[in-house]
Amino acid sequence: MFLQHLPLAPWAERTGAGLRLTLLSDTPDLDEVHARFLLDNEETWLPLARTADMGRFACFEATIPWCPTGPTTRYCFRVLRGGAPHWLAATGMQRRVPNEAHHFRIAREPLVPAWAQQQLIYQIFPDRFARGPDAPRERPPHAFGYDKAPVHALEWGAPLDVKPAWSAFYGGDLAGIGERLGHLQALGVTTVYLTPVFSSGSNHRYDTEDYDHVDAGLGGDAALVALSQQLHASGMRLVLDAVLNHTGANHPWFNRFAQHEQPGAWQSPDSRWHGWYARDAHGHPVYWKGHQSLPVLDYAHPEVLDAFIRGRHSVLRRWLQPPVSADGWRLDAVHMLGEGPGAGNNAAMLRAMREAVRDENPEAILVGEHFSEASSWLQGDQEDAAMNYWGFTLPLWQWLAGVDFGGRAAPIATADLAAWLGESRAVVPHEVALAQWNALDSHDTQRLFTVLGSDEAVHGVALALQFGYPGVPCIYYGDEVGLEGGNDPDNRRCVDWSGASWRGGILERVKQFAAWRRDRAELREGACITLAHGDDWIAFARVNATAVTLLVANRGDAAEVLVPIDALPFDIARWVSPSGHTWTSDGRAIRLTLSARDAAWLWSVAA
Structure with missing residues (x-):
């Protein structure tokens, strides 16, 4: 006996009366057919009635009520034949009641802006993508991260052989991105995601020193306005990177290096910002994963909440407003953000972010960064999607390369790949699965092409899965031409715009797969x-x-x-x-x- 149900129309349809479900079976003579669903977390049962056959399948239908609490209605099916029960959940057929984490789940109203599922994302690390006509710009002679460090201005594409690597700049800027939009359009890119652009001491800019202004080395505020306008005029969208868990140590609020006039949280308990930062049991500042360039913010302080989330001109709101009018945020290390020295009350913080962003722009999206399983953030009340490391990138690496992100041996059998991917899809609503950002690699990993030993054939298999699997393909800049890269900082090389090092076969494959995805609605x-x-x-x-x-x-x-x-x-x-x-x-x-x-x-x- 075989059962089938897909969590989209016409097999699952939203109606005013509830959720109309259709179950397909290759066996018409079933003794019982029921939907099991949850109302206020309590199981409820409803029989399905036999309706007109659909081709070779017998069809059974019922309309279940919407769950009045929680963002989704969760359900599965049970049929009885010859005294034996058979169950169907999002993970497939089972002989016992399925784990509720694996139930189908659908919300009364759409959870994700419809445009988010249609995109081809292109991630850019601005310092290494392209220089505009005014680049490279002169920077101060020193930067502040872990400590005071000299700034190194390097020729485009020159070896990164200076220390520290974080204060080495190649001069890529926002105008350079604008000048290369033709390349992105030829790929079929529809959304540009920029790693942080706000004023910082480092080339990666995850150590923010000023959330109100774009880094002068990238061209300043005017350059972001110009790029956003250029993207939107071309029918493309812009997603920015929000670093809300921590600031840089040189931010005026913290002022570890005494570079700013007012005393910061590092210097004095009398500082107006002293309570803005998380502290351990001894009163010492807490740093993100121990990195002393990145002091962690404390969202138990109401002014922190206002500055980043709740205020009318909070960081999250401000850059969604004109003249930049960004289309959403990628949320850096957001699972670690919260009240006190850890992730206290994290879910409430995420719900507040969603409320603020949707209030500012109902079509804006929130995409979380999670290297581990992100399903608890993806149930329709917090994030719209995640960088799908757990549900796509990691299993793909282990299946094709036999290693994890740390380079440790981690080969998996194809049966394990199928189970991993199936469970990862099952634990989130279908429309969320369609919006997940599926990357082969990123600025935080080695490039997969390098991990695969520059094997274009195996890389082609990876690309096929990236464009054919549920979710939104997210191309890390240069992947489309076979840019190599080992561990950070080697994974952030400059693009060779001469084209001499480009792998033309990879480029054509990306263009072809992007065109197929654009033309075939079922792939989106x-x-x-x-x-x-x-x-x-x-x-x-x-x-x-x-x-x-x-x-x-x-x-x-x-x-x-x-x-x-x-x-x-x-x-x-x-x-x-x-x-x-x-x-x-x-x-x-x-x-x-x-x-x-x-x-x-x-x-x-x-x-």
Whole structure:
């Protein structure tokens, strides 16, 4: 017996009366069919009625009431046949009641701005992307981080062989980004995400010294206004990086190096900002992961809340307002933010952020940075999405490269990959899964192309999954041309705009995959079904109400694979392979020939 339900229309439809559910079964003679759902955290049961068949499937339907508390209504299905119960949850069929974390979940109203699921994100580390006509700008001779350090002005692309690396600048700026928008548009990029741009002493700018102004080395406030206007005029969007957990040690509020006129929290208990920073049991400042350049803020202080979240011109609100009118925020280390020296009352802080941002702009998004599982922040009342390290990037690395982000040996079997990805999708609402930022790497990791030994074939498999799997592809600048990079700071190299070092095959592959994703709605909005897997290959289907795309990814040697398609909710009369693969089908399965380190695409064609 087989059961199927997808958490999108027409199988799950929002109505005024509640959530209308359709369950499909290849077995019509079922003794009982029930939906189990939660109202105020208490289980409730409702029988489903048999309705008109849908192709080869028997259909059962019921409308369950919306849960009056919590952002989502959670549900699963139980059928009884021959005295044996069978359950269906977001993780698939089971013989026992599913863990409630794995129930389907849908909200009465959309949780995520619709545009957020349609994007192709491009992450830029501004100092290393491109120089504008006025760059490089002269900087002060010294910067302040862990300590006072000399500033190094380097030629574009020169080796980074100076210490400390954080005070080495190549002179990339915001005007340089504007001059290269044609490159991004040719890729199909629709949203630019900038790592921090506010005034700081370092090249990474996660040690903010002034949240009210853009770093002069990037061109200042006017440059961000100009870039935002240029992006919006081109139909693109802008997401900024919010560093709210900590400031830089040289921020006037902390003033560790006595560079500012008024005494800061470091210098005096009488400072007006003394209570703004978290302290340990001995009264000493707390630093982010022990880095003494990054003192942690204390959100138990009402003025901190006002400065960053609640105030009419708080940091979160101000940069969403004209003339910059940013379209959202990526929230740095936000899971660590809170009251006191730890993440106390963190969820309340995130809810306050969501409320403030939505009040300022109902279409603005909040994307959290989480290297570990982020599901508790992604239930519809806090973040819209996360940088999907846990649910995409890490399992992909372990499956293709056999290592984790720390370079430790961590190979996984394909069955474990399927289970990991399936559980990661199941624990968040479907519309949130569609908005997750799926990156191959970032400024905080080695570049995957380097980890893979510069193997373009295996990297091509990774790209196929990045563009074919649920979520929004997030390209780290230079990945599209095969930019290499080891651990920080080597992962932040300058782009070679001469093109001499570019990997043209990677560039064309990115453009092709981006075009397919743009043209196929199911790749942006569809549910995901894991159809089958072998030792070294895995097959997914992306499905909406009218179309299907199949993606079969192979990390191993050449193979002939058989992919059953019985789990698809409707029959497909005709398939084509845009990737040029040879295939045959008997209507119940597809037989494919895969080359070594290969990815095959097939999609349905309307009759």
